[in-house]
Amino acid sequence: MCFRYRSLRDDIVSRFNVTDLPLAGLKKVERQLLGDERGFLSRVFCSIQLSKCGWHKPIAQINHTYTAKKGTVRGLHFQHPPFSEIKLVSCLKGKVWDLAVDLRADSPTFLHWHAEMLSHENSSALLIPQGFAHGFQTLTDDVELLYCHSAAYAPKAEAGINVLEPRLAINWPLHISECSARDQAFPFLDDEYSGVVLK
Template sequence: MRFEETPIPGAYRVWPEPLSDDRGFFARTHCVEEFAALGLVGAFAQSSVSFNARRGTVRGMHFSVAPHAETKLVRCTGGAIHDVLVDLRPDSASYLKSFAAALTQENRCALYIPVGVAHGFQALTDAAEVLYMIDRPYVAGSARGLRWNDPALDVTWPEPVTVIAERDLAYPDWTA
């Protein structure tokens, strides 16, 4: 695996490094020891999948708060998504800055999302599937969100929004 720092401290793109032969390839996508060597959470307690039937679907912007704040490793396993991170840590050099990356079934890239960073994505294809690895079990009372088009976040979505949950539409604007 190759870890590539993003402009958001503690967030990484994680690229598999395939070993190819006549059968296809084999690539490691997660290793507790390699994550730990960078000081990252590497033990994940839960995995979840998000299936998005229609192109243009937006999910987010989601985060969780202490004492159940989550670290996530997110990978697109079907289709393609435009994945967005927003740094919500007031003491961070990238506070309220965003970073976006294309995650596709072809590039197999993952995003490592540390505690304090909101996450959302837009499906760029029909039938986009996203795998989440999460370091702790989900606790609904710790779940929070920001409105997907909050002007304070300056997030640009590449496609018209075609589907979004009522919950995501109702999130408030960010206030520090």
């Protein structure tokens, strides 16, 4: 019996297409599906390839979320240093408008945001660097997301920005049907807000 071996480099390249987005460090990761009549295999995370794209830490936590109703907004969440986290956000079911806001104090795109549509059909993920806030709006009912985090949840470091923050002027694609009381209570930015200083 003869086996054909692929090199590790060939295997990694074949599984991801990574695209730079307008905010430095923010990446779109498109997973390559390997499938046949039985179904498919999709690699969600690869430390070797993603280390070249800015993921330079171990995975500390993996979270799975479910959101029932179309139009729901969650966010805009982040953690202060030294618990700032890199996130890889994938949509396993449904469709979301996934958004990252640059909060890095020294960034030329400070308070700029960028959004991508993620779905179970396009097999895409958003790789979000440290110093960004993250949020999303569901574009369908019954949405499931999978998050890889480089830092564990730290309640004392948890923070957020109001999803209706006027300085961001986010054009949510749908009327906001639901937003938690916790997220609605996040403050608006004052004129003195200078961002997150990463250590």
